[in-house]
Amino acid sequence: MGSDSLDKGYEPKGIEEKWYKYWLDNGFFKAKDKSDKKAFSIVIPPPNVTGVLHMGHALNNVIQDIMCRYRRLLGYNVLWMPGTDHAGIATQNVVERDLAAQGRTRDQLGREEFIEQVWKWREKSGGAIINQLKRLGASCDWDRERFTMDEGLSEAVRKVFVRLYKEGLIYEGQYIINWCPRCKTALADLEVEYEEKDSYLYYIRYPFTDSKNKDSKNKDQKNKDQKSKGHKNKDQKKGLIVATTRPETMFGDTALAVNPDDPRFKDLVETEVVLPLTDRTIPIIRDEYVDTEFGTGALKVTPAHDPNDFNLGEKHGLAKLKVIGDDGCMLETAGKFAGLDRAECRKQAVEELIELGLLEKKVSIKHSVGNCYRCHTDVEPSISKQWFVKVAPLAEKASEAVRSGRTKIIPDIWSKTYFEWMDNIRDWCISRQIWWGHRIPVWKCPECRAVIVEETDPTECPTCGSKEIVQETDVLDTWFSSALWPFSTMGWPENTDLLKTFYPTNVLVTGFDILFFWVARMMMMGIHFMDDEVPFDDVYIHALVRDEHGKKMSKSKGNVIDPLKVIDEYGADAFRFTLAAFAAQGRDVKMSESRVEGYRNFVNKLWNASRFALMHITQKDTVIDQNKLSLAEKWILSRSAATALAVKEGIENYRFNEAASAAYQFVWHEFCDWFLEMAKPALYEKEGVQRRDTARSVLSRVLEDIIVMLHPFMPFVTEEIYNILPATSGSVMNAAFPYDETVYGNNRNEKIEKNMGFVFGLISDIRNIRSEMNIQPSMKIKVLANTEDEKEKIIIAENKTVIVNLASLESFYFCDAENLPSSSATSVTGNTTCFVSLEGVIDFEKEIKRLEKDLEKNTKELLGVQKRLNNESFLDKAPEKVIAKVKAQHAELEEKNEKLQTNLERIKNMK
RNA sequence: GGGCGAUUAACUCAGCUGGGAGAGUGCAACCCUUACAAGGUUGAAGUCGCAGGUUCAAGCCCUGCAUCGCCCACCA
Numbered sequence: 001m002g003s004d005s006l007d008k009g010y011e012p013k014g015i016e017e018k019w020y021k022y023w024l025d026n027g028f029f030k031a032k033d034k035s036d037k038k039a040f041s042i043v044i045p046p047p048n049v050t051g052v053l054h055m056g057h058a059l060n061n062v063i064q065d066i067m068c069r070y071r072r073l074l075g076y077n078v079l080w081m082p083g084t085d086h087a088g089i090a091t092q093n094v095v096e097r098d099l100a101a102q103g104r105t106r107d108q109l110g111r112e113e114f115i116e117q118v119w120k121w122r123e124k125s126g127g128a129i130i131n132q133l134k135r136l137g138a139s140c141d142w143d144r145e146r147f148t149m150d151e152g153l154s155e156a157v158r159k160v161f162v163r164l165y166k167e168g169l170i171y172e173g174q175y176i177i178n179w180c181p182r183c184k185t186a187l188a189d190l191e192v193e194y195e196e197k198d199s200y201l202y203y204i205r206y207p208f209t210d211s212k213n214k215d216s217k218n219k220d221q222k223n224k225d226q227k228s229k230g231h232k233n234k235d236q237k238k239g240l241i242v243a244t245t246r247p248e249t250m251f252g253d254t255a256l257a258v259n260p261d262d263p264r265f266k267d268l269v270e271t272e273v274v275l276p277l278t279d280r281t282i283p284i285i286r287d288e289y290v291d292t293e294f295g296t297g298a299l300k301v302t303p304a305h306d307p308n309d310f311n312l313g314e315k316h317g318l319a320k321l322k323v324i325g326d327d328g329c330m331l332e333t334a335g336k337f338a339g340l341d342r343a344e345c346r347k348q349a350v351e352e353l354i355e356l357g358l359l360e361k362k363v364s365i366k367h368s369v370g371n372c373y374r375c376h377t378d379v380e381p382s383i384s385k386q387w388f389v390k391v392a393p394l395a396e397k398a399s400e401a402v403r404s405g406r407t408k409i410i411p412d413i414w415s416k417t418y419f420e421w422m423d424n425i426r427d428w429c430i431s432r433q434i435w436w437g438h439r440i441p442v443w444k445c446p447e448c449r450a451v452i453v454e455e456t457d458p459t460e461c462p463t464c465g466s467k468e469i470v471q472e473t474d475v476l477d478t479w480f481s482s483a484l485w486p487f488s489t490m491g492w493p494e495n496t497d498l499l500k501t502f503y504p505t506n507v508l509v510t511g512f513d514i515l516f517f518w519v520a521r522m523m524m525m526g527i528h529f530m531d532d533e534v535p536f537d538d539v540y541i542h543a544l545v546r547d548e549h550g551k552k553m554s555k556s557k558g559n560v561i562d563p564l565k566v567i568d569e570y571g572a573d574a575f576r577f578t579l580a581a582f583a584a585q586g587r588d589v590k591m592s593e594s595r596v597e598g599y600r601n602f603v604n605k606l607w608n609a610s611r612f613a614l615m616h617i618t619q620k621d622t623v624i625d626q627n628k629l630s631l632a633e634k635w636i637l638s639r640s641a642a643t644a645l646a647v648k649e650g651i652e653n654y655r656f657n658e659a660a661s662a663a664y665q666f667v668w669h670e671f672c673d674w675f676l677e678m679a680k681p682a683l684y685e686k687e688g689v690q691r692r693d694t695a696r697s698v699l700s701r702v703l704e705d706i707i708v709m710l711h712p713f714m715p716f717v718t719e720e721i722y723n724i725l726p727a728t729s730g731s732v733m734n735a736a737f738p739y740d741e742t743v744y745g746n747n748r749n750e751k752i753e754k755n756m757g758f759v760f761g762l763i764s765d766i767r768n769i770r771s772e773m774n775i776q777p778s779m780k781i782k783v784l785a786n787t788e789d790e791k792e793k794i795i796i797a798e799n800k801t802v803i804v805n806l807a808s809l810e811s812f813y814f815c816d817a818e819n820l821p822s823s824s825a826t827s828v829t830g831n832t833t834c835f836v837s838l839e840g841v842i843d844f845e846k847e848i849k850r851l852e853k854d855l856e857k858n859t860k861e862l863l864g865v866q867k868r869l870n871n872e873s874f875l876d877k878a879p880e881k882v883i884a885k886v887k888a889q890h891a892e893l894e895e896k897n898e899k900l901q902t903n904l905e906r907i908k909n910m911k
Numbered sequence: 912g913g914g915c916g917a918u919u920a921a922c923u924c925a926g927c928u929g930g931g932a933g934a935g936u937g938c939a940a941c942c943c944u945u946a947c948a949a950g951g952u953u954g955a956a957g958u959c960g961c962a963g964g965u966u967c968a969a970g971c972c973c974u975g976c977a978u979c980g981c982c983c984a985c986c987a
Contacts, residue, residue: 310985
C-alpha cells in the first residue's frame with residue numbers, strides 16, 4: 001500500500017480489476033467435477049445474449065455470489081454455472097434491426113445466411129453482459145460458460161422433444177394463438193402483456209335478412225312484435241345491434257350469438273342476419289356463454305380471431321374465417337378492404353358503417369389489449385397451426401414436488417401463486433415462426449403424409465422411402481431450452497460426473513417475473529427427465545429493483561440507474577453491500593444513489609480502520625492469551641463471534657439484509673466506535689509492552705474475522721485488506737469463515753457483553769452531561785461513580801481498567817457518594833450514580849432543570865410498569881418469564897427514581 | 912372478476928412464533944481528539960393507514976373500510 005493511497009479515501013478502481021484478474025488466474029472460481037468436499041451448486045438464470053446489465057441482474061447475481069463465496073469460505077466445492085440464453089425473438093429482432101439499417105431484410109438473406117449473421121452478431125457483441133457480470137465480482141466458473149444454442153444443449157433439446165413427442169406430450173394442432181404481426185410469429189399466452197387502453201365500443205346494427213325471403217308465419221309474428229313493443233323495439237325491427245371493440249374483425253364473423261335466457265331475445269324469430277359491408281348472411285345462435293349484462297346482449301362470433309369465439313365456433317360447428325393476415329393486413333376475405341392494415345381497416349369500415357346508417361353509436365371504453373412482450377405491438381389472436389406441449393401431466397408432478405416440500409419456495413407466499421398457475425395450466429404453444437432458435441426436429445413426407453420425429457436427421461421417409469421429406473420450418477420457444485438449463489448445462493443426456501456431483505442444485509435465485517416462464521417449466525422438465533429428481537432444493541424469489549420512489553425503472557420514464565455507472569462511481573463493493581442490505585424478503589428494493597453513497601462510506605470506514613490497525617500490527621504472531629485479556633478485549637471477541645453467527649444465519653436463511661446489517665452495526669459501531677478507541681492506550685504502549693502486544697493480537701484477530709465475514713458481500717476491498725494484513729497470507733478466498741461451532745461458546749460471553757453495556761451507558765451519560773451543560777471539550781473533568789453493594793463493586797472494579805483505558809476520552813475515578821465535590825453534575829445509569837465534577841462553575845439552574853426532566857420521564861415510565869404489575873390478570877396469566885422481566889424492570893426504575901431524587905436534592909442544597 | 916402485497920420518525924425501510932417500537936439518511940447543536948470531516952459526540956422527532964374485535968397484553972392475530980402497487984383471467 002503506497003503512501004499516496006493512505007492519504008485519500010478508499011479508491012476501488014484499480015483494486016477491483018487487479019483482484020478479479022488474480023482470482024481468475026488462480027482458478028478460485030473453478031468447481032471440481034468430483035471431490036470429497038461437500039458440493040454446493042447454483043445455475044445462473046441465463047441473461048439474454050442481447051442483454052445489458054440492469055439492476056435486476058445486479059441484485060440477482062450479487063445474491064448468488066454472496067452465497068457462493070460464503071460456501072467457499074466454509075470449504076465447499078462450489079459450482080456456479082454461468083451462461084447466456086439465445087433469446088430467440090429478442091435476438092432476431094436486434095439483428096433484423098441491424099440489417100434494416102443497411103437496407104436489407106432477413107428474407108433477402110434467406111434462412112441460412114441470416115442465421116449465420118446472428119451467430120456473427122453473437123460473437124461480436126453477445127458477450128457484453130458476461131463482462132458486466134464480472135465487474136460485479138461474480139464468481140462463476142467461467143470456463144464452463146454455456147449458451148442455450150451450444151451443441152450440447154441443442155442435443156439435449158432434441159432428445160427432450162423427441163421423447164415428449166413419442167410420449168404423446170407434444171402435438172401439432174390448429175388452434176387460436178397469439179400472433180405478433182411485427183415479429184411474425186406465434187406467442188405463448190405468457191408472452192402477451194395486457195395493457196388498459198382507451199378504446200371505443202362500437203354499436204353496429206346487423207340487419208335481418210330481407211323479410212321477403214321469410215315464410216309468412218314469421219312475417220306475421222314479426223309484425224305483431226313490432227306492434228306490441230312499439231318504438232322501443234325500433235332497433236330490433238331492422239336487426240340486431242352488436243357491441244364490439246374490434247369492428248375490423250366483422251368480416252370474419254360467422255354467427256351472432258345471444259343468451260337463450262335473455263328476455264330481450266325470447267321472441268326473436270329471425271335466424272339469420274346480414275353481415276354488413278358484405279353480401280354474406282350469418283346465423284343467430286344461442287349460447288349461455290353470452291353475458292346478458294354486457295353491451296346489447298348480442299355477440300358477434302369471430303372464431304378465427306378471438307379465443308372465446310373460437311370455442312363457441314367449435315361448439316356450434318361454425319366456420320373459422322381468417323380475415324387478418326400474418327402481417328396484420330386484411331386478407332382477401334375482407335372484400336374490398338383487403339390489403340389494408342387492420343387499424344386502417346377499422347377506420348374505413350366504421351366510416352362506411354356510418355354512411356350506411358348502421359353504426360348506432362360509439363362509446364368510450366377502457367379495454368385491455370394484449371401486446372407482444374418483445375416489441376409491444378398489439379397481438380392478433382389468430383387461428384394457426386402450431387406445436388404444443390401437453391403440460392397437465394408434467395405440471396401435476398411439479399406441483400406435487402413443492403407441496404411435499406421436496407422443493408421449497410422462499411418466501412413461501414409464492415408457493416400459492418405457483419400452485420395457482422400449475423393447477424390451471426394450459427397447453428404450451430412452443431412453435432415460433434422465426435429463424436433463430438432450435439429448429440423443430442420434425443420432418444414430413446409430402447407423398448405419404450408420414451410424420452418423422454427422430455433424434456438423428458432422417459434422409460428418407462421410413463414409410464414410403466421418399467427422399468422428398470421436408471423439415472418443419474418453425475423453431476422452438478426460447479423457454480423450451482431454458483427449461484432444461486439445470487441439467488443440460490451439466491452435460492445431460494450423458495450421465496456426467498458433474499451431474500452426479502451437482503444435480504439437484506441447492507438453490508435457484510430468481511425474480512418472480514419469471515416464476516412461470518422459467519421456474520415452473522424447469523420444475524416440470526427436471527422432474528420428468530431426471531428420474532423424478534427436482535432441479536433445485538430451494539427457489540429463492542427475490543424482490544424487484546425499483547427507483548427510489550418505488551416506480552419500475554424504465555427507459556421511457558428516464559429513471560433507470562445504470563449499475564455500471566454506480567460501480568464506476570462508488571465501487572462494486574459498496575454497490576453490492578447496498579443491494580444486500582436492502583434485499584429484505586417480500587419487498588421491492590428501492591434503489592437510489594444516496595443509499596449507495598452511505599455504504600460507500602462504510603467501505604471507506606473499513607478501509608480506514610484497517611489503515612489504523614496496520615499502524616500497530618507488526619507481527620504475524622496472533623496467539624491470544626486468554627488470561628491477559630482486558631474486559632474490552634474479551635467483549636470484542638465475544639461480539640465478533642456473535643456477529644459471525646448472525647451473518648451465517650442471515651445468509652443461510654436468505655435474510656441477506658439481516659446479515660448485512662449485523663455486520664455493518666458491528667464493524668462501525670462496536671469495532672470502530674468503541675473498541676478501537678478503547679484499545680488506543682494499550683496500543684500506544686501506555687500500559688506496558690505486554691498489554692500492547694495483547695491488544696495488537698486481539699486487534700489483528702478481530703479485523704481478520706471481519707474481513708473474512710464481509711468477503712461474500714465486499715469481495716474486492718476485503719481481498720485487498722487481507723493481503724495487506726501482516727498476520728495473513730494468500731487469498732481471503734482460502735480463509736475459513738470465522739464461525740466455528742466448537743469454539744463459539746468460548747468466545748461468546750454474554751456476561752462480559754452485559755458488563756460492557758453498563759460501561760457504555762456510563763460513558764454515554766457522562767458525554768450527555770458534557771453536551772447538555774455545554775462543557776467545553778477542552779475542559780478536563782473528573783468523574784466519580786459511587787457504588788452501593790458488593791456486586792457492583794466487582795463490576796466497577798472490572799470496569800476501572802476499561803475506564804482508565806479510555807483516558808483519551810474521559811478521566812474517571814471512584815469515590816463514595818458522600819465525598820461529593822462542591823460543584824458537580826450527576827447522571828444515573830443502571831444501578832450507579834456518577835458525578836461529574838467540574839473545574840469551572842456549574843450552572844445550577846440548568847442542572848436542576850435537566851434532572852427534573854429526567855425524573856419526570858423516569859416516573860412516567862415507572863408508573864406504567866407499576867400499573868402492569870398491579871393488574872391481577874397479568875400476574876395470573878402471563879408467563880413467568882415475562883413477569884420476572886417486568887419485575888426486574890420495575891425494580892430498576894424504582895431505584896433510578898430514588899437516586900434521581902436524592903441527586904436533585906443535593907444539587908438544590910449545594911445551590 | 913379472482914388472488915397477493917404494502918401502509919411504522921421528514922425520507923427509505925427493519926421489526927421472525929403477540930410482552931411497551933429500531934436503523935440508515937436527513938435535521939439541530941458542539942467538535943479538524945495523531946485511522947477516517949466519506950469522520951466524532953449529543954439531541955429532537957412516531958395515536959405503528961382508519962374503525963371495530965380477540966387477549967392480562969396487539970405494530971404483530973381476526974373482521975370491515977380507505978389509499979397505493981402487483982399478478983392472474985376468455986368481459987365481446
